[in-house]
Amino acid sequence: MSLAPAIALYIHFPWCTRKCPYCDFNSHAVSGEIPETAYIQQLLLDLDQDLLLLDDTPTVTSIFLGGGTPSLFQPAAISTLLTGIQQRLKLDPEAEITLEANPGTTDYAKFSGYVQAGVNRLSMGVQSFNDIQLKALGRIHSAAEASRAFAAARAAGFENINIDLMHGLPGQTLSAAMQDLEQGLNLAPEHLSWYQLTIEPNTGFYRYPPTLPDDDALWSIYSEGLIRLKARGFERYEISAFAKDARLSAHNLNYWRFGNYLGIGAGAHGKLSSDGQLLRTTKTRVPADYLKAPNRRNSPIADASLQLEFLMNSLRLTAGFDWTTYEENTGLDRAGLNSFVAQGQAKGLLNLTSAGLQPTTRGLQFLNDLLLMVD
16 A cells, blocks of 8 residues: 555553453453563564555654553663564654553653653543542552652653542542642642543443442543643643643554554554555454464455444544545545535534534533434
8 A cells, every 4th residue: 555654653552461351352360470581572573564564654743652551671672663563664753652551560660661662642641630449440559659750751851751549430520530630730740641441341331330429420521631731731632631842642643633643562453544445454362362373354344334443533623624634544535525514513512614513612521422413
C-alpha cells in the first residue's frame, strides 16, 4: 500500500502485575519472569512483517508504548526496541515517543534509563489519589507512591508527562472527586486524561458491579471538573483529554483524526488507508502464542463501518472535523451524512460549520446517543 508520508506506531506490552477489575484491555497478570528479550525480538519481527504491506517507508511521527504495563520492562529492553525501530523506519526528529508507566513499577533509575533510551513523554496511570479508591480499583500503588513517582520522573528529565485520572468512582462524592483532581493538578503535569469510570464487559466490575454515583452526581463532578481544569489553564481538546501550553498528545490526535498507524505486539491493532482502501490489522492476542508467531489478520473495513468509525473518533475532538478530511479518509461523499447532521442539529448535539462538523458541549457529553443517529 502507498500511504501518506507520515504514520504512527503503537506497541503493545501485554503484561501487568495484577489485572485491574475495570480493565478490558489485552493485559495478563505476570506469572514468573517476563521474557523481555524474546518479546522485543518478536516485536521487531512483527514490524518487519507489517512493513511488507507498504510500498514505501513512511516517516513515523509518534510512537506509543502501551499496555498492560510497559514500565515492567527494563530500560535496556526499551532501548533495544527503539534502536531496532530506527533501523527499520524513518523517525521524525521531533517524534513524540510515549511510554505508559505504573507508579508501582518505576523508580528514578528506571525513568532515567527510559529518557536515555529515547522516550520523551510519559503517561502515568495514577487513576486516583485516594488510597481506599486505589485499593477498590485493584491498583498496586498508594497515593504517596504516585506523587513520588511523578517527582522521580521529573528529576530524571521528563518534561512532558500525562496523568491518567478517573472520576465517577464507587461511592465517590463531588468533594472527593475534586480533591483527586486538585491533587493531580498540583503536580503540574503537561497533560491530563480525566475520564469517567465505565463498566465494560469481560471485567471484574462487570461480574461484580460496584455502586457508582448516580447521574446527577456524575453531572456535578463533570461540570465542576471542567471549570477547575479551565481555571488552571488546561485546554480541553477531546472528551477526556486536557493539555496545558499546547502539549496535546500527537499520537492520540492521529487516532482521533483517523490517521494511519501500525500496531505491533500481542493483540495490537493497526489501520492503513490508501486509494480508498482501508485495512485493519490484528495480531495474535495471547502472549505465549504471540511469542511463537506474531501472526497478522487483515480485515478490510466496509463502507458502513468506515463511516461510523470515522465519526466515533473525530467527534471526540472539540474541534470536530472538516469535510475534506472526511472525504479523503473515507472516500465517502459528505451527502451521506445529511440525515445524521439534521438529527444532531435538531437535538443540539452538532454544529455545522463552514468547513465541517463540530460536536457541541452537550454532544461531547452524549456522544453515544449522537452516534446512534448514524444510518
